[in-house]
Amino acid sequence: MKDKIKKLSYYINAFQKLRRDYKKGGAPHKPILLLSIIQAYENNLIASNKIYITPELVGFFKSNWATLVKTDHDLTFALPFYHMNSELFWRIIPNAGCEKWIEAKGSMRSFKNLNTAVAYAEIDSELFELLKGKENREILRQTLLDKYFPDTKGSYTSHNENDYLNNLTSEILEEESAEYRKHVQELKKKLDEENYQEEIYLRGGIFKREIPKIYNNTCCISEFRVDATISISMIDACHIIPFSESYDDTIKNGIALCPNLHRAFDRGLISIDDNYKVIVSKKFIESKSSYLLRQFEGKMILLPTEKKFHPSIENLSQHRNYHKDNLS
Structure with missing residues (x-):
């Protein structure tokens, strides 16, 4: 003692x-x-x-x-x-x-x-x-x-809330994409570089935390999920339109994917149509494996329970258009 x-x-x-x-x-x-x-x-x-x-x-x-x-x-x-x-x-x-x-x-x-x-x-x-x-x-x-x-x-x-993070979380969960984008662009003009870096880090961190939660820590395409007693995550938060282009960390600009499908989505090897069904590019060859991308062709993705959190149809259309050379 x-x-x-x-x-x-x-x-x-x-x-x-x-x-x-x-x-x-x-x-x-x-x-x-x-x-x-x-x-x-x-x-x-x-x-x-x-x-x-x-x-x-x-x-x-x-x-x-x-x-x-x-x-x-x-x-x-x-x-x-x-x-x-x-x-x-x-x-x-x-x-x-x-x-x-x-x-x-x-x-x-x-x-x-x-x-x-x-x-x-x-x-x-x-x-x-x-x-x-x-x-x-x-x-x-x-x-x-x-x-x-x-x-x-x-x-x-001693019970002070994490008010700053809570307010940002509300913006990411509740704001419309256009409103959110305008807000972030205003912050970029208003803040010095150091504070802007911190702001973007916080917003990106919340996006990475909230997207898997909304999808029940499940990949929306493969339905892969790991429940662990330790603090690990096997599911990524994936921007539909990259933040560097969209300034959009709202929930509607995100889907939950396992790492291999996240990379395939970012590179335009897969996309999602207006009916939330998976599109797979025909411009690549796969060897026999349990992890074939083509097995997901036409599969309906898992969607969040609340409709307001469903991926933006407009953003999915932009993703397909950006990668049209790969997907056609």
Whole structure:
């Protein structure tokens, strides 16, 4: 017990003495990130001492920032995630081949570069053990609020929702494609490149999460499905019209496919007609296999239970038109 109290005291002290830029009253980025990590543990979104960059964590960061930060600082997730490396309890683990890249501090100001170069961050195993306990989490959370946000902590509760991510999820589930596309294009003009990268990452992450859920984690063509007790997904969220062309992450621009059919769809080897039946290109040869694409010719795809989530007929038509040379 004494040993646990000693370890908790060590991390309370570490959280109170974060290395920060003290301009404009002190940078709030590191404390906001740590508060967000505590929430992620509470919501069972982190299950080890490895901290991955996820839409949920970035969403908590943005929600907490909106609640607590009233100073004129730039809202950027990449900065604290990378620069937390200056704290003794935090270590950046690079992706293979990116070891030298993460040493270039300037390049890690970009969210896109950070997400490409960094596999995950690793916290002390002792800190992880402490964060598993509700009482310890509350003590460390209050330490951060008292030290860095004394004037705004009254607006914060331990049950703060991931409002930013929840609002984006509503847009993706409920907005019409034209409205959504217009909104994203406006954001591209309005936001700087860094914040736009974060925004697109969040929206894409929600799309990847929601499409399989709506299709009951089942490939809509092959009906392949895996129920697992661990957090894995064998089904992809596939844009009918690529986001780079459509700026459209709405549910009607997505279908759930297993990886091999996802690739075939993206390359125009298969498509779907206006009656939701599969079309297979005749311009390729398959060897005998249990995984033949031609077995799905004319098959009716599985559709979401709610009609409002059915794939857009217009988008499917555009997909066929784009790949007409392959499909004819």
